[in-house]
Amino acid sequence: MKRVYANEKWCLGCRLCEYNCAFANSGEVNMVKALKGKPIFPRIHVDGDESINFAVSCRHCKDPLCVKSCISGALSIKDGVICIDHNKCVGCLTCILVCPYGAVSEGKNGVVQKCELCLENSCGEPACVKGCPNNAIVYEER
Amino acid sequence: MKQYVIIGNGIAAAGCIEGIRSTDKDSKIIVVSEEKYPVYCRPLISYYLEGKTDLVKMNYRSSDYYEKMDCEVIYGHKAVKINKDSKEIILDDEKVIAYDAVCVASGSSPFVPPFAGLDTVEKKFSFMTIDDTLALEAAIDKNSKVLIIGAGLIGLKCAEGLKERVAEITVCDLANRVLSSILDDECAAMMQKNLEENGISFMLGDSAERFEKNTALMNSGKTVEFDVLVLAVGVRANTSLVKDAGGDVNRGIIINDKMETTIPNVYSAGDCTEGNDISLGANRVLAILPNAYMQGKCAGINMAGGDSIFDNAIPMNSIGFFGLHAMTAGSYFKENEGGEMYEEKGAGTLKRLFTRDGLLTGYILIGNTARAGIYTSLIRERTPLSSINFDLLKKDTTFAAFSRESRINKFGGAV
Numbered sequence: 321m322k323r324v325y326a327n328e329k330w331c332l333g334c335r336l337c338e339y340n341c342a343f344a345n346s347g348e349v350n351m352v353k354a355l356k357g358k359p360i361f362p363r364i365h366v367d368g369d370e371s372i373n374f375a376v377s378c379r380h381c382k383d384p385l386c387v388k389s390c391i392s393g394a395l396s397i398k399d400g401v402i403c404i405d406h407n408k409c410v411g412c413l414t415c416i417l418v419c420p421y422g423a424v425s426e427g428k429n430g431v432v433q434k435c436e437l438c439l440e441n442s443c444g445e446p447a448c449v450k451g452c453p454n455n456a457i458v459y460e461e462r
Numbered sequence: 463m464k465q466y467v468i469i470g471n472g473i474a475a476a477g478c479i480e481g482i483r484s485t486d487k488d489s490k491i492i493v494v495s496e497e498k499y500p501v502y503c504r505p506l507i508s509y510y511l512e513g514k515t516d517l518v519k520m521n522y523r524s525s526d527y528y529e530k531m532d533c534e535v536i537y538g539h540k541a542v543k544i545n546k547d548s549k550e551i552i553l554d555d556e557k558v559i560a561y562d563a564v565c566v567a568s569g570s571s572p573f574v575p576p577f578a579g580l581d582t583v584e585k586k587f588s589f590m591t592i593d594d595t596l597a598l599e600a601a602i603d604k605n606s607k608v609l610i611i612g613a614g615l616i617g618l619k620c621a622e623g624l625k626e627r628v629a630e631i632t633v634c635d636l637a638n639r640v641l642s643s644i645l646d647d648e649c650a651a652m653m654q655k656n657l658e659e660n661g662i663s664f665m666l667g668d669s670a671e672r673f674e675k676n677t678a679l680m681n682s683g684k685t686v687e688f689d690v691l692v693l694a695v696g697v698r699a700n701t702s703l704v705k706d707a708g709g710d711v712n713r714g715i716i717i718n719d720k721m722e723t724t725i726p727n728v729y730s731a732g733d734c735t736e737g738n739d740i741s742l743g744a745n746r747v748l749a750i751l752p753n754a755y756m757q758g759k760c761a762g763i764n765m766a767g768g769d770s771i772f773d774n775a776i777p778m779n780s781i782g783f784f785g786l787h788a789m790t791a792g793s794y795f796k797e798n799e800g801g802e803m804y805e806e807k808g809a810g811t812l813k814r815l816f817t818r819d820g821l822l823t824g825y826i827l828i829g830n831t832a833r834a835g836i837y838t839s840l841i842r843e844r845t846p847l848s849s850i851n852f853d854l855l856k857k858d859t860t861f862a863a864f865s866r867e868s869r870i871n872k873f874g875g876a877v
Contacts, residue, residue, distance in 0.1 A: 369862040379877050389752035391505045393522040410509045417780040422833030
C-alpha cells in the first residue's frame with residue numbers, strides 16, 4: 321500500500337506541508353480564506369530541532385493501536401487506510417494516548433483528526449506531498 | 463470444524479470474534495450476551511447523557527457485524543456454569559452448548575456496599591450499562607438534585623454527563639481526592655478544581671453512612687438531600703464461572719500472555735481478568751477498553767489455533783471533564799521505591815514523568831496531552847532511556863530525541 325514517507329535529508333522545515341494539509345482538509349476553495357488569521361488544523365506535523373527536520377503523519381500501521389483502543393468505534397481500517405468517522409468520535413483522545421508516532425491530534429469541534437491520505441477530501445492524493453518543494457515527503461509503496 | 467463460545471458481548475468479545483476470524487473463517491462462533499444489545503461502546507454512556515452521541519452511534523460495529531462475522535448471538539441469557547470435563551457451557555435456561563474453546567469475557571459488575579437504608583431510596587442507579595443509563599435518564603429532570611457516591615472515572619463521567627440536565631450534583635468519596643486510582647494528590651486537586659468551577663460539588667473523605675429515603679446521612683455528620691442517587695463506588699470482576707470450574711482466580715480471572723486461564727481450552731479477556739502489568743511487574747486488574755480489545759483478539763487467535771501473545775499491558779487512561787483533559791499511564795514509583803519524578807507546571811498544565819531503573823514507568827499529563835502516545839510507547843516497549851535523548855524528550859515529545867537510525871526504522875517503511 322502507498323504511504324507517505326518523509327526524507328529528513330531534504331526537509332527544510334518550511335511547514336508548507338502543514339499548510340497544504342490544513343487547506344486540503346478545510347473544505348474551502350480559497351487558501352487565504354481557509355487559513356489566514358485562523359487556527360489551522362494540519363494532520364501532518366513538522367518535527368525536529370536546529371539541525372534536522374522531518375514531517376510526521378499517520379503511518380497507517382498494519383496492526384494499529386489507535387483502532388484497537390478507540391472507545392467509540394470511530395477508527396477503522398478500510399483497504400489499509402486508517403479512517404476516522406468524525407460523526408462517531410466523541411473526542412476522548414484515547415488514540416492520542418496510544419499512538420506511538422504522535423500522529424493523531426485534536427481537530428475542530430472537539431473531535432480527533434488524522435491523515436487519511438487525502439483520499440476522503442477533494443484533493444484525492446496527499447496534498448502535503450504534492451506541495452512539498454523539495455521532495456522531502458513522498459507517497460509511494462515500500 | 464470447531465465450535466467457539468464467547469461468554470459476554472462487550473469489547474473483549476468483539477476482539478475475540480475478530481481474532482478468531484483472522485485465523486479461522488469457517489468454524490462456528492456462539493456469543494452469549496446477557497445484555498439485549500449488539501456490542502456497544504460502554505464508555506460512551508456518559509457522552510450519551512451529555513448529548514454527544516446517540517444509541518445508534520454507540521454501536522461499536524456496523525449493523526451487519528455478526529452476520530459478516532458469521533456469529534450466532536444468544537441475547538438475554540447468561541452462562542451459569544462451565545463444565546470443563548465435558549467441555550460444555552450451561553446457560554440460565556439450562557441450555558447446554560458444547561465448545562472446543564471458550565472465552566470468558568464476562569466483564570465486571572458494580573460493587574454496591576451494604577449501606578444501611580439503601581432499600582428506602584426510591585431512585586437509585588448504577589452507571590455501567592445502556593439500561594442503567596436509560597433508567598437514570600428517565601429519573602432525572604432539570605430540577606433534580608443528584609448525589610453520586612464515588613469520585614472515580616465512572617462517577618465523575620456520570621457527573622459531567624448529567625451536568626446540563628439537572629439542578630445540582632454532589633459527588634462524595636471515601637478517598638480524600640478525586641480519581642484516586644490514577645492521580646496523585648496535586649493532580650487530583652487540579653482536576654477537582656476544574657470540576658468545581660463547572661458546578662460539581664464535592665464531599666471528599668466522606669461517604670454515606672446510611673440513607674433515609676431522600677436523605678444521605680454522611681460519616682461526617684452532614685446530611686445531603688437528593689432526588690436521584692448514583693452508586694459508582696467501584697466494580698468487581700465477574701470471576702465466578704472460572705472460579706466455580708476450579709480455575710485460578712484472584713481479584714480477576716488469572717490469565718497468562720496467551721489469555722489462557724488455568725483450565726485447558728478456557729480463555730479469558732477484558733475487565734474480568736487479572737494479568738501482568740509490565741509497568742508494575744505484578745498482576746493487576748486492568749479494566750480499560752484498549753486492553754479488553756487486545757486481550758480479546760489475542761485470545762481469539764489462540765482459540766482458533768493461531769499463535770498470539772499480548773505481553774505489554776499497562777494501565778492507561780485518557781479522561782477529560784469540561785474541556786480539561788488528563789492522560790495517565792503506567793505506575794508511579796515514589797523515591798523510597800527507587801523512582802524519580804520529572805515535573806513541569808504551566809498555566810493550566812501539569813506534566814509528571816516517573817522513571818525507575820533507566821525506564822519510563824508512568825506519567826500524568828494534564829492540560830497539554832498532545833503526542834502523549836510517544837511516552838506511552840516508551841513504557842509499553844520498555845525502551846531504555848539511555849538509548850534516547852530523554853532530557854530532550856521529557857520537555858518535548860519530539861522524535862529528534864531518537865537516533866537517526868531509530869527514526870528511519872520508525873518512519874521509513876510499513877509498520
